[in-house]
Amino acid sequence: MPKPMFLSPARHGFRFNWAGRIGLAIVLLWGVIALVGPLITPYPVGEIVDWDYFGPMSQKFLLGTDYLGRDMLSRILMGARYTVGISLAAVTIACSVGVVLGMIAAVLGGIFDMGLSRLLDAINGIPGLLFGLVVVAAVGSSLTVLILTLAAIYMPGAYRFARSLAVNVNTMDFVTVARARGERTPYLIAREIFPNILGPVLADLGVRFVFIVLVLSGLSFLGLGVQPPNADWGALVRENIGALSFGAPAVVFPSLAIASLTISMNLFIDNMPTRIRDRSA
Amino acid sequence: MPDASQPLVTVHDLHIGAVTDAGRQVEIIKGVSFDIRPGEFVALIGESGSGKTTIALSLMGYCRPGCSITGGTVTLDGRDVTAMTEAARAELRGTEVSYVPQSAAAAFNPSKRIMDQVVEITGIHRLMPRAEAEAKAVSLFRALALPQPETIGRRYPHQVSGGQLQRLAAAMALIGDPKLVIFDEPTTALDVTTQIEVLRAFKAVVQKGGVSGVYVSHDLAVVAQIADRIIVLKGGEIQEENTTPKILTEARHPYTKALLAAVDPVPHQPRSIAGLQPRPPILEAIGLHAGYGTFQNAEPAIKVLKNVNFRLERGRNLGVIGESGSGKSTLARAVSGILPPYRGAVLLDGHELDGDLKERRKEDLRRMQIVFQLADTALNPAQTVGSILARPLKFYHGLRGAARDARVDALLDMVHLPAALKYRLPRELSGGQKQRVNLARALAAEPELILCDEITSALDTVVAAAILKLLEELQSELNLSYMFISHDLSTVEAICDDVLVMYRGEVVEELPAARMSAEAAHPYSKLLISSVPQLDPGWLDSLDQDPELLAAFSRR
Numbered sequence: 001m002p003k004p005m006f007l008s009p010a011r012h013g014f015r016f017n018w019a020g021r022i023g024l025a026i027v028l029l030w031g032v033i034a035l036v037g038p039l040i041t042p043y044p045v046g047e048i049v050d051w052d053y054f055g056p057m058s059q060k061f062l063l064g065t066d067y068l069g070r071d072m073l074s075r076i077l078m079g080a081r082y083t084v085g086i087s088l089a090a091v092t093i094a095c096s097v098g099v100v101l102g103m104i105a106a107v108l109g110g111i112f113d114m115g116l117s118r119l120l121d122a123i124n125g126i127p128g129l130l131f132g133l134v135v136v137a138a139v140g141s142s143l144t145v146l147i148l149t150l151a152a153i154y155m156p157g158a159y160r161f162a163r164s165l166a167v168n169v170n171t172m173d174f175v176t177v178a179r180a181r182g183e184r185t186p187y188l189i190a191r192e193i194f195p196n197i198l199g200p201v202l203a204d205l206g207v208r209f210v211f212i213v214l215v216l217s218g219l220s221f222l223g224l225g226v227q228p229p230n231a232d233w234g235a236l237v238r239e240n241i242g243a244l245s246f247g248a249p250a251v252v253f254p255s256l257a258i259a260s261l262t263i264s265m266n267l268f269i270d271n272m273p274t275r276i277r278d279r280s281a
Numbered sequence: 282m283p284d285a286s287q288p289l290v291t292v293h294d295l296h297i298g299a300v301t302d303a304g305r306q307v308e309i310i311k312g313v314s315f316d317i318r319p320g321e322f323v324a325l326i327g328e329s330g331s332g333k334t335t336i337a338l339s340l341m342g343y344c345r346p347g348c349s350i351t352g353g354t355v356t357l358d359g360r361d362v363t364a365m366t367e368a369a370r371a372e373l374r375g376t377e378v379s380y381v382p383q384s385a386a387a388a389f390n391p392s393k394r395i396m397d398q399v400v401e402i403t404g405i406h407r408l409m410p411r412a413e414a415e416a417k418a419v420s421l422f423r424a425l426a427l428p429q430p431e432t433i434g435r436r437y438p439h440q441v442s443g444g445q446l447q448r449l450a451a452a453m454a455l456i457g458d459p460k461l462v463i464f465d466e467p468t469t470a471l472d473v474t475t476q477i478e479v480l481r482a483f484k485a486v487v488q489k490g491g492v493s494g495v496y497v498s499h500d501l502a503v504v505a506q507i508a509d510r511i512i513v514l515k516g517g518e519i520q521e522e523n524t525t526p527k528i529l530t531e532a533r534h535p536y537t538k539a540l541l542a543a544v545d546p547v548p549h550q551p552r553s554i555a556g557l558q559p560r561p562p563i564l565e566a567i568g569l570h571a572g573y574g575t576f577q578n579a580e581p582a583i584k585v586l587k588n589v590n591f592r593l594e595r596g597r598n599l600g601v602i603g604e605s606g607s608g609k610s611t612l613a614r615a616v617s618g619i620l621p622p623y624r625g626a627v628l629l630d631g632h633e634l635d636g637d638l639k640e641r642r643k644e645d646l647r648r649m650q651i652v653f654q655l656a657d658t659a660l661n662p663a664q665t666v667g668s669i670l671a672r673p674l675k676f677y678h679g680l681r682g683a684a685r686d687a688r689v690d691a692l693l694d695m696v697h698l699p700a701a702l703k704y705r706l707p708r709e710l711s712g713g714q715k716q717r718v719n720l721a722r723a724l725a726a727e728p729e730l731i732l733c734d735e736i737t738s739a740l741d742t743v744v745a746a747a748i749l750k751l752l753e754e755l756q757s758e759l760n761l762s763y764m765f766i767s768h769d770l771s772t773v774e775a776i777c778d779d780v781l782v783m784y785r786g787e788v789v790e791e792l793p794a795a796r797m798s799a800e801a802a803h804p805y806s807k808l809l810i811s812s813v814p815q816l817d818p819g820w821l822d823s824l825d826q827d828p829e830l831l832a833a834f835s836r837r
Contacts, residue, residue: 015302015303172658173653173655173658173659174658174659174660174661176619176653177651177653177659177722178672179619179638180617180618180619180638180646180650180651181646181672181673181676181677181726182638182641182643182646182676183676191661191664191672192661195661195663195664196661196662196663198663274302
């Protein structure tokens with residue numbers, strides 16, 4: 001067997017296939033764009049730079065122009081910031097709150113588990129997009145409201161998932177041994193249970209991120225998400241929906257951006273690096 | 282009957298290899314050759330990882346996923362199995378060679394009736410009409426001494442006992458009149474009294490039908506009852522091969538000798554309790570009741586333990602024996618407070634403990650440690666050995682930094698493991714090493730009493746014998762007492778001073794371990810003691826057990 005290259009996953013005891021690598025690369029690329037967006041946009045994002053609207057792809061405007069004659073490439077690069085940023089913040093809140101509550105419920109059991117599970121099941125029963133519509137209609141749209149609403153929609157699912165994993169780990173003998181030693185709940189959760197559910201929880205986090213991107217795009221498409229002149233990818237699709245009848249690229253590229261992010265994320269999740277068990281090589 | 286001078290199976294220079302997930306080639310079987318004559322019963326014996334099941338499966342031309350036959354030939358009844366196409370092998374399986382798996386419970390489809398599964402082979406190979414196949418199955422059920430042979434096929438797998446299911450799996454294997462039957466540890470998961478019934482049934486059917494058999498096992502005493510010839514394997518190579526009586530009496534290879542020694546452990550020498558000071562017993566149980574389920578009138582729905590009383594004096598060892606379902610593990614859980622008893626008291630060193638471990642003092646928890654059967658599930662797979670051992674040191678003794686690291690090394694040394702092992706994860710250890718780490722974690726608390734719940738049951742005989750020796754050593758060094766729970770009488774004999782015999786949640790008898798077989802008075806104790814396989818090949822045939830007694834106690 002050839003010696004693994006430096007920085008290759010095999011060197012660190014992991015195996016990582018090409019589908020997963022491609023997925024991760026695209027997700028990271030969008031992440032970097034979200035961070036450095038304003039530095040690389042060819043034109044200011046809100047400025048009308050072309051006399052023509054729904055312009056075609058050209059040397060000057062790589063992805064064409066939108067319904068007001070603004071540069072699409074710049075708008076998509078800036079939109080990454082909202083789509084990736086809001087989704088990431090929402091998924092982080094949803095998963096960390098859900099997972100921690102789920103583990104506590106599994107370890108404590110009894111009334112706490114019962115009460116919390118039924119409450120969150122009830123919340124889970126409300127359709128996500130509708131809930132978002134109602135909240136945004138009631139308190140208005142702002143970044144904070146969007147993030148918290150999206151987190152609230154996806155927290156119960158994360159809770160259920162983590163709880164069912166934690167319940168299984170909780171019955172293992174090593175947890176019983178820790179209990180018999182006299183350990184308290186925080187230790188049981190942090191050291192005995194969490195490391196053993198981490199893998200599936202990360203996979204779940206990725207799937208949930210994708211759902212959040214889609215709901216956020218859906219909200220923006222309905223005009224309740226990110227407000228003009230700023231726009232995330234969902235809003236870009238909505239703004240330029242008229243381009244459909246002209247066959248202009250303005251509606252195609254934001255859609256492709258959404259698709260590339262969600263599909264890449266799924267590719268990565270389905271092909272996460274797996275630890276190589278044979279370490280004697 | 283085929284020509285007896287020609288071997289039925291010839292395995293010549295068999296090599297089986299596998300590719301690991303790091304892309305490395307490993308050789309599992311390193312050039313094994315042997316013959317099986319028609320009507321002969323050959324046993325493959327060795328510890329886990331010795332390749333015994335891999336060889337047995339290769340006789341059907343089958344390799345587990347990731348493995349492949351890399352060299353040599355397997356000839357079955359004149360045909361080269363290794364050179365066949367997969368379709369031709371499929372023709373062979375069920376009619377020429379068949380397989381009885383280790384766990385029949387996992388091998389039966391739970392949602393199909395037993396009869397449908399038993400006669401499946403005749404349907405696949407179009408051997409006979411369905412009605413004829415069912416009649417044949419019923420006659421096999423009868424030959425295997427199954428109860429209600431006419432109707433048992435109509436039941437579902439969960440409606441019969443484990444021992445019955447194992448015999449039904451044998452019926453499934455025999456229905457296509459194979460020339461060779463492979464038995465893959467078929468009695469390892471069974472209780473001793475059940476094991477006898479199953480062994481007897483196998484032996485009777487195989488002798489009558491004139492089929493050859495391959496019996497895979499790690500238990501020499503079981504193999505001695507059924508095999509004509511024994512092949513001892515280690516590390517994918519044959520260590521020794523001879524007829525059963527010769528292996529038992531004239532073993533030459535050191536590994537065979539170790540196997541023989543492990544079956545018959547040296548009886549425990551009770552330690553003299555010097556200067557008998559009038560101290561209370563280290564552990565005492567008074568009228569212990571425990572159970573599971575919802576409580577009604579302060580009693581649980583399922584009562585497991587009923588009025589258990591015992592005393593364990595300091596420096597002595599108490600054995601608890603019984604078959605599965607006798608409540609012996611529940612006893613350990615009730616004593617340690619994992620399952621609070623609903624009535625009765627547990628006294629540690631003369632003072633009463635709270636039933637629930639949450640209410641117990643940390644100091645009391647430290648003095649009594651529990652070690653579980655399966656080291657695989659008892660060690661957190663996400664923590665290194667070092668951090669597993671470090672936690673009780675910090676928790677009970679507040680040790681930190683260099684002092685703690687030094688103590689971890691000392692603990693590993695105490696259980697005869699190299700200090701470098703502390704960087705490994707549990708899955709990177711062997712079964713015996715894991716159990717030693719499991720024990721070391723209990724020792725880290727510096728306990729006075731250790732509850733051992735079947736800690737040697739999942740291990741190979743030689744490894745288990747080493748663990749028992751370690752327990753004895755630690756006892757004399759650290760002045761420990763053990764409560765040792767097991768279904769295996771010989772291990773209990775090897776380590777305990779007194780023995781409690783449990784049956785359906787009650788202690789039916791308390792005996793001194795050294796005179797267990799002589800003094801047992803209760804019929805269940807007698808039955809249990811007489812069911813332990815002996816190395817004598819004639820033991821099973823000469824064993825005289827009252828069938829009614831057997832039926833009454835084994836609830837079958």
